[in-house]
Amino acid sequence: MSTYEQTFENASIWAIFWRFLLISIGSIFIGVVLILTFMGQHATLISLVTDGLIYFLMYKVTLSQMKKHSLSINALSRPLPETERSLFPVLGLTALTAIVAYSFIYFFMTLLTFIPVLFDLIMPHLIDISFTEELPFFYLFVVAVFFAPVVEEIIFRGYILNKWVDKYGVKKGIIFSSVVFMIIHLQSLFIPQLIVGLLCGLLYVKFNNLLYPIFFHAVYNFIVIMPSAFIHYGNPEEAQETLLAIQDTLPVEFVLTSILFLVSLPLLVYVSKRFFxxxxKTNSPYYENILLNE
Known part of the structure; x- marks a missing residue:
């Protein structure tokens, strides 16, 4: 282990960013070619192929940058303890976070009904990014529960968080990496993904093991996408009409879900404070794992 760098301080965030940008552009091009080749058929399969390609290449780029800077891939995580009982409280924390995230969307829309100017301005865009594209559950399950948790945690916690913790300290490293994580998840209305990013960062720093944020991320995504297996919004026009109509008549479920948010958010804050x-800590998980293996 002594041949490896002890910190991420010299690792480049920019090198990761511009490569990811090129990967995204290239994957979009491949997706367009496949859609034209199959004349618009097999859209779900094409999306799985292109998204899988994006995640695979992002994973490879991240590991190649680590090798370039003589960083140990093994030191991203320390060995698991003999018992995995610590995953049970993480599971409870994850379920509570998913409830907050799911209810936040309804709370936000309910809040907008009391501010007509903002409702007319924001609601159409909110519908566009969140409700009009109904993706098959199989696609959501594969991408959200398998691809995203593993690759995104390696990138945002394993690489970016370690980099910024080594450079700016634990608190700023967790916050900064969570803000970036939030920004790239536009369709989630920012706040839920900020909470997820913060909790994943805290879990990583607490346990020095990527398994915990990966587990949290995967279970969270699974809970959040579960309603899509049973609830169908219909075509985009019907969904838009239904949601725009809540300004005139607010459905009872919106009120109840908003109350759920107002109850579950303080509970999540309380549970998180107790858990963490x-x-x-003052060092990055990577640094502590390097010292452990020397």
Whole structure:
């Protein structure tokens, strides 16, 4: 382990960013070619192929940048303890976070009904990014539960968080990496993904093991996408009409879900404080794992 760098301080975030941008552009081009080749058929399969390609290449780029800077891939995680009982409280934290995230969307829309100017301005865009594209559950399951948790945690916690913790300290490293994580998840209305990013960062720093944020991320995504297996919004026009109509007549389920958000958010804050109350670290997970293996 002594041949490896002890910190991520010299690792390049920009090198990761511009390569990801090229990967995204290239994958979009491949997707367009495949759609034209199959004349618009097999859209779900094509999306799986292109998204899978994006995640695979992002994973390879991240690991190649680590090797370039003489960083140990193994030191991203320390060995698991003999018992995995610590995953049970993480599971409870994850379920509570998913409830907050799911109810936040309804709370936000309910709040907009009391501000007509903002409702008319924001609601059409909210519908466009969140409700009009109904993707098959199989696609959501594969991408959200398998691809995204593993690759995104390696990138945002394993690479970016370690980099910024080594450079700016634990608190700023968690916050900065979470803000970037939030920004790339536009369709989630930012706040839920900010919460997810913060909790994944805290879990990584607490346990020094990527398994915990990966587990949290995968279970969270699974809970959030589960309603799509049973609830169908119909075509985009019907969904838009239904949601725009809540300004005139607010459905009872919106009120109840908003109340659920107002109850579950303080509970999540309380549980998180209890769960992470003993967290007093000044080093990155990578640095601590390097020292452990020397």
């Amino acid at each position: 109350k003993s967290l007093r």
